[in-house]
Amino acid sequence: MTDVAIVGAGIHPFGRTPGRSGREQGAFAARAALADAGVGWSDIQFAFGGSDSAGNADALVADLGLSGIEFVNVSNGCATGGSALAMAERSIRSGAYDVGIAIGFDKHPPGAFNAEPAQYGLGDWYGETGMMLTTQFFAMKIQRYLHEHDMDPGLLSLIAAKAYRNGALNPNAWRRTPMSVEEIAGSTMVSDPLTKYMFCSPAEGAVALVLCRADIAHRFTTKPVILRSCVLRSRRYGTFEVFSPALAPERTAGPTTDAARAAFEQAGIGPDDVRVAQIQDTESGAELMHMVETGLCAHGEQAGLIIDGQTEIGGRLPINTDGGCLANGEPIGASGLRQVHENVLQLRGTAGPRQVPGDPKVAFTHVYGAPGISACTVMTT
Amino acid sequence: MNRSATTDVAALVEPSLFTTVDGDLSLLGSACATCATVTFPAQASCPRCTGADVAPRALPREGTLWAFTVQRFAPKAPYVASGAAFVPYAVGYVNLGDEVLVESRLVTGDIASLRIGQAVALVVESIAADDGESIKTYAFMPADETNGGRR
Numbered sequence: 016m017t018d019v020a021i022v023g024a025g026i027h028p029f030g031r032t033p034g035r036s037g038r039e040q041g042a043f044a045a046r047a048a049l050a051d052a053g054v055g056w057s058d059i060q061f062a063f064g065g066s067d068s069a070g071n072a073d074a075l076v077a078d079l080g081l082s083g084i085e086f087v088n089v090s091n092g093c094a095t096g097g098s099a100l101a102m103a104e105r106s107i108r109s110g111a112y113d114v115g116i117a118i119g120f121d122k123h124p125p126g127a128f129n130a131e132p133a134q135y136g137l138g139d140w141y142g143e144t145g146m147m148l149t150t151q152f153f154a155m156k157i158q159r160y161l162h163e164h165d166m167d168p169g170l171l172s173l174i175a176a177k178a179y180r181n182g183a184l185n186p187n188a189w190r191r192t193p194m195s196v197e198e199i200a201g202s203t204m205v206s207d208p209l210t211k212y213m214f215c216s217p218a219e220g221a222v223a224l225v226l227c228r229a230d231i232a233h234r235f236t237t238k239p240v241i242l243r244s245c246v247l248r249s250r251r252y253g254t255f256e257v258f259s260p261a262l263a264p265e266r267t268a269g270p271t272t273d274a275a276r277a278a279f280e281q282a283g284i285g286p287d288d289v290r291v292a293q294i295q296d297t298e299s300g301a302e303l304m305h306m307v308e309t310g311l312c313a314h315g316e317q318a319g320l321i322i323d324g325q326t327e328i329g330g331r332l333p334i335n336t337d338g339g340c341l342a343n344g345e346p347i348g349a350s351g352l353r354q355v356h357e358n359v360l361q362l363r364g365t366a367g368p369r370q371v372p373g374d375p376k377v378a379f380t381h382v383y384g385a386p387g388i389s390a391c392t393v394m395t396t
Numbered sequence: 397m398n399r400s401a402t403t404d405v406a407a408l409v410e411p412s413l414f415t416t417v418d419g420d421l422s423l424l425g426s427a428c429a430t431c432a433t434v435t436f437p438a439q440a441s442c443p444r445c446t447g448a449d450v451a452p453r454a455l456p457r458e459g460t461l462w463a464f465t466v467q468r469f470a471p472k473a474p475y476v477a478s479g480a481a482f483v484p485y486a487v488g489y490v491n492l493g494d495e496v497l498v499e500s501r502l503v504t505g506d507i508a509s510l511r512i513g514q515a516v517a518l519v520v521e522s523i524a525a526d527d528g529e530s531i532k533t534y535a536f537m538p539a540d541e542t543n544g545g546r547r
Contacts, residue, residue, distance in 0.1 A: 261435060
């Protein structure tokens, strides 16, 4: 099996772009990624693409060119981008193809996501009685977590403040104004203990990544980023997931723990080696819990890391250096690919004012989606 | 609001979620004969062992609050009370006898008093819908507010 390299990365700014469709944003990102790799659409042998609210991703071929390639639409909730990348990585690692692209874009209406119960195998009653909300799940999961581990809810504001601080350094981020811990803690309560500015919002944006066999990467770039592993896992019995009318009385490790463990194992690299990480922060409690679920630290260690500034760009374990979902919003199809795009810049050393110092060599991403899907990558220079 | 646990199953939002035991309402789950796993709603196979030897099971009416939050903004449709009728409400997971944790609306006169671990009991809650009708569904209420579940 061959190794896989990322040789082109393109992004359309996240946030709100009135007058530009999700598909147009996707085409923008794809062209940027192709230009970055120095290839044309005609050089692309296959594509995996995802969009939740902006039409089928393969509609992009009308913009990019009807070249007859294998183009697969991917739909896997908030993990759509990570899933598209996992399939693209496998298509090259298996030897089936040499060069391909993973694309994600989206354009969601304002307001909370409004999932259909039937799409998740649930009766209409679940939505009619007011329980079909991702926000409730996030709130209950972090509330239970803080209770079990006797942790300070004040950490939630610190995490969000870091996200907006990093977003201010990212020209492609949506929310680029730093916000104080007091403003975040004092903003409207959405679902206790989470306030308005502790949540990310559905948004717009697009990312595309050109992948190839690592042994031909030098044809496209002098700084290939190697995708050491890309692992997708779904929930096992006993995990605590979104849209669950019932849970088992005893907890099992969730899909994030499973995917991260397998990703590190396949890469032959441990969590201690990670120098920059992008982990799912759909709300600030998610970052707190995912720090542990991914294996980046142990239960209870988060408080020290966060308060000491170790998860800041200049710290020992910089997390969500581009502002994460909190500062970028969440266009479902693109979100997981944004994380990988950020790590590509960080490993190339081209992240500008938000560049992690010390020439980082190992980076990690984690995305989580309903109803219990997780995708993780380990990337190196 | 009818907070009695005794009611007509056919009038509830989704009758298949409910059963009656000795005239009192219970939630209807299922139990696996092979590995004893309990699910809610009832299902025809076991999510743990994948077996199909599964039978209906009336769930305990009393439990303890395992986690909760408050829904403070109006959910979009299909929630039935998104409009002017929206009133913030609490939801949580209730541990029913260590058999299963059931997600439920919580009915209380004092949301701020909810605590993880507190005793709660099954009640029927009526949600006033935007169309002027109302729907009835299950909820749990702090046991010290229910007068033994027969208010």
